[in-house]
Amino acid sequence: GSGFCLMTQQFVRSRESGSAVSRGPIVQFKLSDIGEGIMEVTVKEWYVKEGDKVSQFDSICEVQSDKASVTITSRYDGVIRKLYYDVDATALVGKPLVDIETESGSEVIQEEDVVETPAMAREEHTHQEIKGHKTQATPAVRRLAMENNIKLSEVVGTGKDGRILKEDILNFLAKQTGAILPPTPTPAVTKPPPTTPKPVFTGKDVTEPLKGFHKAMVKTMSAALKIPHFGYCDEVDLSRLVALRAELRSVAEGRGVKLSYMPFFIKAASLGLLHFPILNASVDEGCQNITYKASHNIGLAMDTNQGLLVPNVKNVQLLSVFEIAQELNRLQALGSTGQLGTSDLTGGTFTLSNIGSIGGTYAKPVILPPEVAIGALGKIQVSSKLFQDDQSRNMKISVNVLMQFLRESFRSIFSVSSGAFCRSWSSSVQLVTEGLMEEVEMFYYRSLSE
């Protein structure tokens, strides 16, 4: 590795070794400064013994000082040749702790205290268990790479020490798919600069002309049901939500509101749309302009005696889950008596469906123009999973989410993993659930107390 070579450059001498087998230079690895002016520690446990091979960052021993437990890790690759202390002995800071025989060269080296060598390239996809070692890409970045089937080794890292950043993955993806990154951020779709970033609800729609390639892709929208769809499917863990709803149900009923899962899903969708406003956009018939809608009017497909209707809940971004539930009850009541009005049935900006299909085939939902996306929820299923420690057995309740959106527009406008929205939606569900569990009074009764 590069770090190691740096060391040998400093220490290689030209003298020949006397023995037949050339042995490496033995480095006296000293106990480095622990901080807080501590001068001595007690050795509590050795993780290595003489003759063991060690790699850089492997744990060597555990020492204790004044209620602080410290893991000492190796700075070198090599073989342990000598342990200077027994367990329970007092080790002195600045004095040799172990001797490590490194490769090539031939001297006993008095090693200077720590010059941190740059992080060496290690196996990419594994989450290193070696204490103290951080991988060269964060868990999130690794996941992004894995989802897109990208080998980290193929990506050039531009972060500190060659670390791979999220931008590097996105750039790699863009090159791969030939998709183009958005030229300039649109007003409602801004890249958060270091200081800002809340998605502020301005209440204004923003319309802009569709640029060249967008236009071409979206042209087909004019033919109903011939919208090029792109699907993404994900499984969302609902265990917490189920528990929460069970708790809140009776309270809601006490207030005359029937609480199903849909209000949570709808709120979650709205939270997701804050992050992906393009999914709440609409395109005009001539495919000239794309309008980023400010309100989240989320439609819910309903099977009524008038057939399949999609009334929508207006301004979900302003509503609490309870308020959404109230509104849903109202729409459902109207739907069952055939009394849904035009205002309820128009103005939708995004749709959720928990019915197999809306006019589509093979249980795939179809986007309703002028919307650009639709989310379909499958059946809620219960599966039981035994985790590694068999003392906790979790019931996993999940739902499959199928997102459909305009394929090309999504890919070209975003150049990001299509899973992102689904995952953000799934996180939103968790988020809404968590938010509610913690702040249940705030969310839930806000409308009631005002």
Add this chain to the structure above:
Amino acid sequence: MSVYVSSVVNADVWFTLNYTRNCSQLRTRTVVSCTAWICGGTAPSGGCRHKLIILRSRSTDVYQNLALEDWIDANVDLQRRGVLLLWRNRPAVVIGRHQNPWTECDLRAMRRVGIPLARRRSGGGTVFHDLGNLNLTFFTSKKAYDRKRNLKVITEALRRVRPGLDVQATDRYDILLNGHYKISGTASRLSRKSSYHHCTLLHSADRSALSAVLRPSCPGIHSNATPSVPSPVANLLDHAPTLQWEELLDGLEQQYSTGTLLLLLASPGSDSTFPGLSRTVAELRSWDWTFGKTPKFSVQTLLDLTDGRSPARSSARLHMEVKNGLMESCELDVPEDWLPRPLSAELMNSLVGERFCPHRAAAAAAALLRTESGERQSRLHNLCDAVVSVMG
């Protein structure tokens, strides 16, 4: 537009709940409730701008919370930011990294009332956790490790919420109330580049439960394990009866991070948010970690032998060497007239190499007991019971 995979999220974008809490100072806070963990590594520009993050754990499971500490230590880039984790556990006994559970706590009593034992990664002594005990963990880079500064956050916060409260940090890194009662103890862990310092803060712990379990399981244990230093303790609530839990947490959070706070609620039950966490939880629950990490010790004690059938009494000398939680050697000096030597020797042999654990020992002995009958069996049974009782 900046898009993030859900596990790295610019948290203050998700949703902002602006509200003011009922505390002495009105503050606007960004409270984000999310299982999506943020700030892994070097976040790109537009990433989390907060230098100090506060996490409250949603879990009250001691193993999950300890595993969460490990996870934060290993996965968050602490070179550029600090993290304060606030957590509390359902009743549990937590021993330090290099302690001996058999000397520190009464394992039998704990088993009877269902109080689990956990060994943490940091050094220091034994503590009893319950829901009235607040744990604070200050995560920083190794360079920024400073226990005094962290304790100052606590003492300043306490003085702020209750002016006139006499709280002082000592040079042993305890916090004393009224110069006398310990309300906080400290332990820490340093890794290659990062560190964490955690401390307890007694708000309203059950002190009677504490004293019932924090005593040795059995006499006669000699070891070099870190001993605990007992001190008189007190609860904050006893001396500041109106100081509620939320107010305490608020005060601490505001002292830690002045200005806009970033407060996250973490649910360490989910591996998708905290990859690898369940593996750590499993490790922390395991016998090999909890008991097997006990430094070498020896047991030397006198066993009281009785015979159920007659008033005959005797005593036997027991000497065991235990390393890595396993009985390396067992010697039993039983009077020949009580039990023939070969029999007690067989008992000892069956135990060598076994875990120093009453269940394992009882199982080993049970096989032997089946081969005997009558008075010999009764006495052997008695001897086995006495040996097993030493193991907690």
